[in-house]
Amino acid sequence: MKTKQKTVRISIIGFGYVGNGVAEVIRRKREAIASKHGIDLKVVGIADLKGVIADEQGLSEEAIKALNAGKNPGDMTGLELIRDVEHEVMVETTPTNVETGEPGLTHIITAFNSGRHVVTSNKGPIARDYRMLMELAAKRGRELKFEASVGGAMPIISLVQDNLAGNGVTSIKGILNGTCNYILTRMVEENLPYEHVLKEAQEIGIAETDPTKDVEGVDTAVKLVILANSVFGMNATYKDVTVKGITEITLDALKLADDAGYVIKLIGDVDSDGRLEVAPRLVPKDDPLNVCGTLNVATIKTDLAGEITVIGKGAGPIEAASAVLSDIVGLYS
Amino acid sequence: MKVSMSIELKDIPGQLVLALQPISDFGGNIRSVVHHRDKKTPSGRIPLQLVLEIEERNLSVLVDRLKERGVNVVRIGEERLMDSMVVLLIGHIVHSDIRETIDNIDSTGFAEVVELSLSMPGVDLKSSASVTISAVGTEELKDALAILEAAAEKKGIMVIASI
Numbered sequence: 446m447k448t449k450q451k452t453v454r455i456s457i458i459g460f461g462y463v464g465n466g467v468a469e470v471i472r473r474k475r476e477a478i479a480s481k482h483g484i485d486l487k488v489v490g491i492a493d494l495k496g497v498i499a500d501e502q503g504l505s506e507e508a509i510k511a512l513n514a515g516k517n518p519g520d521m522t523g524l525e526l527i528r529d530v531e532h533e534v535m536v537e538t539t540p541t542n543v544e545t546g547e548p549g550l551t552h553i554i555t556a557f558n559s560g561r562h563v564v565t566s567n568k569g570p571i572a573r574d575y576r577m578l579m580e581l582a583a584k585r586g587r588e589l590k591f592e593a594s595v596g597g598a599m600p601i602i603s604l605v606q607d608n609l610a611g612n613g614v615t616s617i618k619g620i621l622n623g624t625c626n627y628i629l630t631r632m633v634e635e636n637l638p639y640e641h642v643l644k645e646a647q648e649i650g651i652a653e654t655d656p657t658k659d660v661e662g663v664d665t666a667v668k669l670v671i672l673a674n675s676v677f678g679m680n681a682t683y684k685d686v687t688v689k690g691i692t693e694i695t696l697d698a699l700k701l702a703d704d705a706g707y708v709i710k711l712i713g714d715v716d717s718d719g720r721l722e723v724a725p726r727l728v729p730k731d732d733p734l735n736v737c738g739t740l741n742v743a744t745i746k747t748d749l750a751g752e753i754t755v756i757g758k759g760a761g762p763i764e765a766a767s768a769v770l771s772d773i774v775g776l777y778s
Numbered sequence: 779m780k781v782s783m784s785i786e787l788k789d790i791p792g793q794l795v796l797a798l799q800p801i802s803d804f805g806g807n808i809r810s811v812v813h814h815r816d817k818k819t820p821s822g823r824i825p826l827q828l829v830l831e832i833e834e835r836n837l838s839v840l841v842d843r844l845k846e847r848g849v850n851v852v853r854i855g856e857e858r859l860m861d862s863m864v865v866l867l868i869g870h871i872v873h874s875d876i877r878e879t880i881d882n883i884d885s886t887g888f889a890e891v892v893e894l895s896l897s898m899p900g901v902d903l904k905s906s907a908s909v910t911i912s913a914v915g916t917e918e919l920k921d922a923l924a925i926l927e928a929a930a931e932k933k934g935i936m937v938i939a940s941i
Contacts, residue, residue: 618941689936693868693904693936694868695868695897695899695904695906697897697899697905697906698866698868698897698906698938700897701866701895701897701906701907701908702864702866702908702938704895704908705864705908705910706864707864707940709866709938712941714941724938724939725936725938726938726939726940726941727864727865727866727938727939727940727941728940728941729940729941732941734941
């Protein structure tokens with residue numbers, strides 16, 4: 446138990462599923478983190494399209510509820526919150542835009558220029574402008590953390606950078622999109638065609654109304670770019686990835702694969718030679734990459750530790766918030 | 779070439795080295811050794827199963843050398859196709875003449891299509907196939923896959939390769 450408490454003030458920019466999840470896990474884990482790590486986490490500001498609220502003493506649950514209900518729009522902008530309300534960490538959880546990186550990009554730049562650390566789940570800015578953002582963070586003496594952007598709750602970036610420090614990583618391949626994995630798993634299990642399972646996934650909220658980014662491999666490719674840049678030190682963008690999705694996968698193909706001892710999975714694959722590929726691949730049934738449902742998985746090939754495989758929940762507000770929270774705690778331990 | 783060999787050794791110390799030394803002398807690469815100590819022959823010798831890679835021209839000299847050293851060579855067999863892989867294809871496979879693609883692989887001399895399963899759900903629908911390719915080695919297998927991928931791309935067929 447640490448006795449000396451350090452107060453860490455946090456803003457959450459983008460208050461959808463993940464942003465709400467972050468507020469929720471901070472509320473649930475605040476005392477445990479205070480006693481275990483000596484950090485008192487305090488959410489002092491939230492910004493969303495619904496409005497902007499701030500309280501230097503820490504926002505009350507009532508204020509957060511009112512914001513979610515659209516009853517408390519406040520009178521400042523998100524950028525003013527980042528700039529003018531004193532805090533240590535800006536959590537960026539706005540939706541991903543792969544083309545422009547916005548609005549996350551501007552939020553992150555503003556946060557660094559205002560002396561905040563940044564923890565984000567937003568893939569857009571990290572995939573698009575990784576090097577520029579890391580350089581800006583270094584210039585301002587701040588840190589940029591983005592574990593939640595790849596694999597949700599599954600630790601992969603800090604696993605490689607911290608736990609496997611000293612290892613040379615030769616390749617990472619895995620399933621980085623839970624929606625595709627769910628669809629392919631259900632097609633096999635229920636003997637149903639692609640279109641049918643996609644509709645079902647949309648009905649239960651696993652696939653979005655516009656599932657293009659997931660099923661055509663874009664989401665996996667963007668995560669691959671983040672891994673390429675952060676783990677392999679590349680300066681890759683989405684355009685460098687060869688991408689093939691799962692829309693053409695037939696039930697017959699899955700059956701033929703099954704007969705031959707394989708399953709078909711949408712695999713993202715990056716290696717130290719700079720090859721970046723997203724494609725449906727045959728995975729032997731006994732391979733650790735054969736995980737079912739919405740699970741994510743990655744096998745990291747290293748020169749010292751050999752192959753390490755991590756499996757975890759790739760999506761969900763609390764799961765993503767788990768990765769955000771560990772990034773925040775990681776800043777201070 | 780890859781060769782499998784059954785030999786028999788006398789049951790006295792030093793026989794294994796005696797049998798394996800000539801293989802490395804002739805630049806051979808031993809892939810597997812199985813020592814059947816529990817299955818002695820009626821003449822009291824110990825059978826040994828070897829798989830090795832060796833230049834074809836060195837094989838007969840190697841066998842002579844082994845015999846000179848008192849090693850019985852019971853059987854020699856060439857294991858021509860060492861590696862194989864399964865690849866799935868999705869598209870208008872039959873209409874786009876899969877025969878030609880298979881011929882292209884078979885005519886390389888180092889790889890063959892050894893199995894083909896085809897599913898054709900309907901005349902206008904895309905069919906799916908699983909193709910097993912065998913080749914003399916890993917590199918040759920990759921070359922065979924490249925031939926298949928190039929042909930498939932031209933014909934608009936999707937290839938799903940193993941990880």
